[in-house]
Amino acid sequence: MDTRRSTPVRHNTIPPEACSTDLRRRLLRESPFFADLTGGDIDRVNARFNDVGYEPGRAIIREGDPATRLGIVAAGVVKLFNYGDSGNLVLIDVLGPGDHFGSIAGFGPDTYQESAQASDLVCALQIDASVFRTLLETIPAIAVRAVEVLSNRLRLSHELVRQLGAHNAESRVAYVLKRLATRFGRSWEHMTLIDVSLSREEIAAMAGIQTETCSRILSAMRRDGIVEAGRGWVAVRDPARLE
Amino acid sequence: MDTRRSTPVRHNTIPPEACSTDLRRRLLRESPFFADLTGGDIDRVNARFNDVGYEPGRAIIREGDPATRLGIVAAGVVKLFNYGDSGNLVLIDVLGPGDHFGSIAGFGPDTYQESAQASDLVCALQIDASVFRTLLETIPAIAVRAVEVLSNRLRLSHELVRQLGAHNAESRVAYVLKRLATRFGRSWEHMTLIDVSLSREEIAAMAGIQTETCSRILSAMRRDGIVEAGRGWVAVRDPARLE
DNA sequence: CGCTGCCTTGATCTTCTTCAAAACGTGTGG
DNA sequence: CCACACGTTTTGAAGAAGATCAAGGCAGCG
Incomplete structure (x- = not known):
């Protein structure tokens, strides 16, 4: 009965071939940050992002690097982690499409507090933090959505804290x-x-x-x-x- | 040498007498959410808040209650907590002046996930979540600031997770x-x-x-x-x- | 002055970590 | 296609860290 499956059944998500062209537009429109935007604004935003593909295992951001970019996962899975005092791994979060990582808007400390690594083949949309901040300031709908995204993430994080406390x-x-x-x-x-x-x-x-x-x-x-x-x-x- | 102090030396912060009148305006202007606002906008915001005083030990919000309000600590100390599976206390955070609690903007779940209790004599400015959302949408500067506040809180929360993981x-x-x-x-x-x-x-x-x-x-x-x-x-x- | 609740300290027990070794899957190269 | 080698997973046993149980001390307060 305890037929332990010999093969990990799981499709290694393969973005057809990276996320180029105007697929990006669709991805942005589906991303929580930009869901409310009109077509014109989407284009404005789209122009400011560039997309980067990462093979499995590649580091996307590294703890301690200058925090200059905001990234949004377009496809694939990204792991957010760092190492504790005694060199032990701490996996802070696992991100999927729509989740963001990195520096939100040039606020906060000037270096990343955690590393991000591609688990799958990953396509990430990236933008300069200061440019994103300008977008926030000029397109209010983005800021409102960002508030929603962040308050959800914060709530989840609190939930995690609660659970880790319940030893x-x-x-x-x-x-x-x-x-x-x-x-x-x-x-x-x-x-x-x-x-x-x-x-x-x-x-x-x-x-x-x-x-x-x-x-x-x-x-x-x-x-x-x-x-x-x-x-x-x-x-x-x-x-x-x-x- | 080990002269354990017999009296807890600590001034029980006493807001002179609650936080009424236009002291509120000053508090709002100092609060991270509204720091960038012009005088007129401050007044608009001010009109939508009401202030509530709490004696030490009083519950401000209770886990499970419908999440309808956003609060900002104006004076005093507020403790954010709840109880784990086995009835054990989990103190999620301690809040001081400028920190917020409760529902950010009517997003997320419809009940509070944690309780908030006044530790000191507390004055909290409160606003209906949906009203706050309207403010977010009509005064972009607030939304931008909210993004900053939330991303800072999120970073701190991640740091806490990291630390709790480093057993x-x-x-x-x-x-x-x-x-x-x-x-x-x-x-x-x-x-x-x-x-x-x-x-x-x-x-x-x-x-x-x-x-x-x-x-x-x-x-x-x-x-x-x-x-x-x-x-x-x-x-x-x-x-x-x-x- | 004695009560009540918080804090401290000790002893024991459970849980998790640590160290170690074997079993298994997976991908590789023959 | 098969066999080998490597890294992951599993399991065991010993050890340590922290939880739990229990009792005594101290501070603040009526």
Whole structure:
């Protein structure tokens, strides 16, 4: 019964071929930041962005680099992370299409506080932070949307803080899985497959625990029929029992 | 040498008598949200706010209540908290003048995710979330400022996540103290007194640890001359050695 | 002056980390 | 296509860190 899947079933999202041409326009219009804009404004904004493709594993921004750009994920998955005092990985967040990273508007510290790495093949739209700030100031609709995006992100972050405070490795892993399933879930064989390649180490780094502990917990959940998991992937079988 | 102060030296901030009249105008102008506004706009904004005073211990918003208002701390200290699965306290943040709480703009979930309680005598300016949203949309400068405020808060929240992930009770307490000292520090007897009344339980709840563990750690820090502490208060003597 | 609640300290126990080794998947090159 | 080698995952056992239980001390207050 415990047929551990031998192959991580998960489509390595491949943006057809980067995100060039006017596909960008559509992406921008769908991005939370610019959803309210009229056609003309979209064009104005579009002109200010450039798109960059990254192969899996490539660093997009690096902790400590001067914080000069704002990026928006157009396609693929980006991991936001850094390293704790003792060199241990901390995975702060996993980003999908529409999510932003980097410096919002030239506010705050002048260097990035975290690194961003492409997990998939990623296409990211990027803009100079000061240029974005000018856009904010000249097109009010963008600023209003930015407020919405940020307050949502802040709420999620508070939720994460709350959960990390409720110490207990198992419930933290459960929370991480629930969150990932909501954000990146794809229906697959009567389960919700988390459609992102995540190692045990990375899941552990999101829950603030150790790799081995994470592995043990996932094994137990698999035994109990709550999840299905293999090398680099997890699927949620019984969301209700994730507490 | 270990003369543990018998009286928590800390001035219980008392707003002269609430925050009425046009003192409000000044407060609004100093608040991060409205710093850029012209006189006329300040008046427009001012008219939409009302001020409410709270005695120490009073609940300002309660987790689960319909999220209809945005509040800004004008004077005093507000604690943002809720309770984990097992009924344990989680102190998400401590707010001072200029900080906001509640619903930013009618976005997000329709109930508050956390409770807010007055620690001091508090004066809070409050506005209906939908009214605030209208202000955002009609006065672009507010939206731009809101973006700045939110991105700062988000950055701080990410920093907290990072710190909670870097597991080790002592360094987490150190981080909490450093953060509080920066935000609420007042120079006192060659030390930095954290000018907020915080019990051991509350400090523990910010670091995600247990009350007793927190007490032990603070005792050790006191032994090492890093901090001075008493009932309900902590002062940092040697910030450098807080790692 | 004694009550109440916060803080401290000790002892024990649970949980998670750490160290170690084996099993398994995956991609590689023959 | 198969076998090998590498990195990930799993599992075990020992150890440490922190939680929990319990009791005593101290401050503030009626």
